[in-house]
Each structure stands twice: as C-alpha cells, then as structure tokens.
Amino acid sequence: MSSVLDLARPELRRLRPYTAGAWEPECIRLNANESPWRLPADKSERGLNIYPPPRPFALRSALARHYGVDEEELLVTRGSSEAIDVLIRGFCRAGVDGILICPPTFDMYRLYAGIQGAEVLAAPLAERDGFELDVDRAVAAAGQHTKIVFLCSPNNPTGGSFPKASIDAVCDAFAGRALVVIDEAYYEFAGTDDHLRHLKGCEHVVLLRTLSKCVALAGARCGALLASPEVIEFLDGVLPPYTFPTPSIELVLAALAQDSLRVSGERIALIKRERERLATALFDLPGVVKVYPSDANFLLVRARDAEAIAESARQANILVRLFPSEPALANCVRITVGRPRDNDRLLRAVAGVESIDEP
Ligand SMILES: Cc1ncc(COP(=O)(O)O)c(C=O)c1O
Structure with a gap:
C-alpha cells in the first residue's frame, strides 16, 4: 500500500x-x-x-x-x-x-x-x-x-x-x-x-x-x-x-497558561479592531488606491507612490515594508497593525502624502 x-x-x-x-x-x-x-x-x-x-x-x-x-x-x-x-x-x-x-x-x-x-x-x-x-x-x-x-x-x-x-x-x-x-x-x-x-x-x-x-x-x-x-x-x-x-x-x-492566553486573546481582539480602524482611515487618504481585505495582523496597501508613504513613515521613525522584487506588489506597502498610538502616529505621518496625480 x-x-x-x-x-x-x-x-x-x-x-x-x-x-x-x-x-x-x-x-x-x-x-x-x-x-x-x-x-x-x-x-x-x-x-x-x-x-x-x-x-x-x-x-x-x-x-x-x-x-x-x-x-x-x-x-x-x-x-x-x-x-x-x-x-x-x-x-x-x-x-x-x-x-x-x-x-x-x-x-x-x-x-x-x-x-x-x-x-x-x-x-x-x-x-x-x-x-x-x-x-x-x-x-x-x-x-x-x-x-x-x-x-x-x-x-x-x-x-x-x-x-x-x-x-x-x-x-x-x-x-x-x-x-x-x-x-x-x-x-x-x-x-x-x-x-x-x-x-x-x-x-x-x-x-x-x-x-x-x-x-x-x-x-x-x-x-x-x-x-x-x-x-x-x-x-x-x-x-x-x-x-x-x-x-x-x-x-x-x-x-x-490560562492567564497569559487570556491576555493574548484580548490583544488579538484589539489588533483586529485596530486593523479595521486603520484600514478605513488609510483608505480615506488621497495617496491610497486600495487597502486589501486582511485576516492577519497587517494590511497591504496599494498606493500611488508607496515609496513616498514609506519615506513619510520613516521620517516619523516608523518602519513599513516595501516589496521591490515582487512585480505584483509594485507600489504596495505592508503595514503591521500596532498599538493604537502607533497607528495614530502612522496615520498622521502619511496623511500628508498626496496623490502624485495631483498638482
Ligand atoms: C506566513 C508566514 N509563515 C511563517 C512565518 C515564520 O514565522 P516564525 O518562524 O517566526 O514562526 C512567517 C513570519 O513572518 C510568516 O509570515
């Protein structure tokens, strides 16, 4: 057999x-x-x-x-x-x-x-x-x-x-x-x-x-x-x-241990809520084309200029991930969902990234 x-x-x-x-x-x-x-x-x-x-x-x-x-x-x-x-x-x-x-x-x-x-x-x-x-x-x-x-x-x-x-x-x-x-x-x-x-x-x-x-x-x-x-x-x-x-x-x-798993469970629930909040706020930004649906603790975002988003985040001491060697992800940026205050800071940092189509 x-x-x-x-x-x-x-x-x-x-x-x-x-x-x-x-x-x-x-x-x-x-x-x-x-x-x-x-x-x-x-x-x-x-x-x-x-x-x-x-x-x-x-x-x-x-x-x-x-x-x-x-x-x-x-x-x-x-x-x-x-x-x-x-x-x-x-x-x-x-x-x-x-x-x-x-x-x-x-x-x-x-x-x-x-x-x-x-x-x-x-x-x-x-x-x-x-x-x-x-x-x-x-x-x-x-x-x-x-x-x-x-x-x-x-x-x-x-x-x-x-x-x-x-x-x-x-x-x-x-x-x-x-x-x-x-x-x-x-x-x-x-x-x-x-x-x-x-x-x-x-x-x-x-x-x-x-x-x-x-x-x-x-x-x-x-x-x-x-x-x-x-x-x-x-x-x-x-x-x-x-x-x-x-x-x-x-x-x-x-x-x-049960106590520790309970804390992890609460944090997972918070990350999921923050994921939705971050997705909505990112989608409203002029430089963002699309926020892909996510079941994970990160979001994939297609932008008009992903490098500009990464650079603005970097100016605020925040690291996000680009995929220069993956053609299907040209102009995409992956953003891990952080603590609420980290996510706020990221949103403030990238809010100024304009659509490159705009004058
Ligand atoms: C899909 C996937 N699999 C596996 C891993 C590896 O994780 P680790 O080796 O930390 O368990 C990662 C890490 O980012 C991942 O994204």
Missing part, C-alpha cells in the same frame, strides 16, 4: 536515528560533558548549564493540548521557519525535486528551497478584489517532481484567507502526489475556520502554526508542525536533537 512517505527522500528514510544520552533528573550527570554549575545570572528552572531535552517533550504535550491535536501529530520547531526548512529538506532531493508556491507569498519558501537545491514552481495568485488562489492554475503548474505545495492562509503579504473550498480542492488534487502545507501563521487573527479537519484522514496535509504572532513570542522562536503521526515521526528524525533552547521552552510553557 502506498504511503505519504513514498514522497520523502528515500535516503533519509533509511537514516539511523540519533540515540540521546539518558536523562534522569535524580542522577548526577557525568554523561554529557556539561558544566556542573549554573551561572549566577541563570534564573531558568531547569538550569542552562545542562542541555535541553533532545526534544521539548513537555512543550509538545502543552502545544498539542492547545491546538487540539494528539501529541503524535505535532512537531515543535524553532519558529515555523524551521518547519518549512525541515519539510523541504525531508521531501526534496537536491537538483531533482521541487516545491510549488502561489506568489505573492511568504518568501521563505523560495529561500529554503534554494538552500536545499529544490526547484521552485509558481502559480501566481489572481488579483481581483483581493489576491485569489486559482486552483486550476496551481494544479496545472505542478510538475512531476513537485513534492510540496505551499498555501499560506491568511497569506503574507497580501493578508487575505483563501476560501475553504479552494483549499479543499487543492488538498484533493494533490492527494498521493505531493504534500500540501497550509501555513496558518496568522490564523488567530482571522475570523475563519482553521484547517485542522484535514489532519484526520489526509496524511498528505500539513499545517504550520507559530507562537511568533498571536502570543507575542517572536523572539522565543517557537512553531508547531501538525501532520499525520507518520509524517511527524519521519521529520522528527530529520530535525537535529537538542536544538530547542531551555529559555524558550520555559517561556512558551508560561505563554500557554
């Missing part, structure tokens, strides 16, 4: 897993060449003089509970960036296999594919009201050696979510042919459903989540890859051991 792992790099499936040294907290550790003393500045619970566990097991349990999946369906990664990397390394043979992306989208898919020597095919989003996923174009663009299709929903940098029916159609079309990775880095800011339902019964579907946006831990570098136990077990063997740092484990566990 065929398995989703038939898509994986065969040499990695044969790789002998690393055997970690024993970890028994009651024993004196003379087996790992560590220092026996903590630094005075070390306030961590576990102690930074000793290695973290080979995999952050406690964190995996907590994240699995948080996302409502089984532990066997979750791999903890250093940010979802590392999940993208490990997927491409695990499934694409250099110089042979490749990925399919739907640009304009998150640029790291292209970058990690390039690092691995994997081909990057593209099925551009169709620009109508927003940027839309064209299912037929995506299916037609894939090649014989396409191993991973990346869908980012809500999509960075365009902001919109793809309709459930389009995502379902892509998942159906690639069953048995390629992994479909749905990157849900921003789903907590969307009012739409997540795609967890795909995990049951669709072994080729993978979801990516991150703690970088919704719980304010971009600096702790924690992401989660959700997939079938088979895929997780395989990728677990590709990811090096001991890479998830102790301070990050402890911080993320604290972020998943």
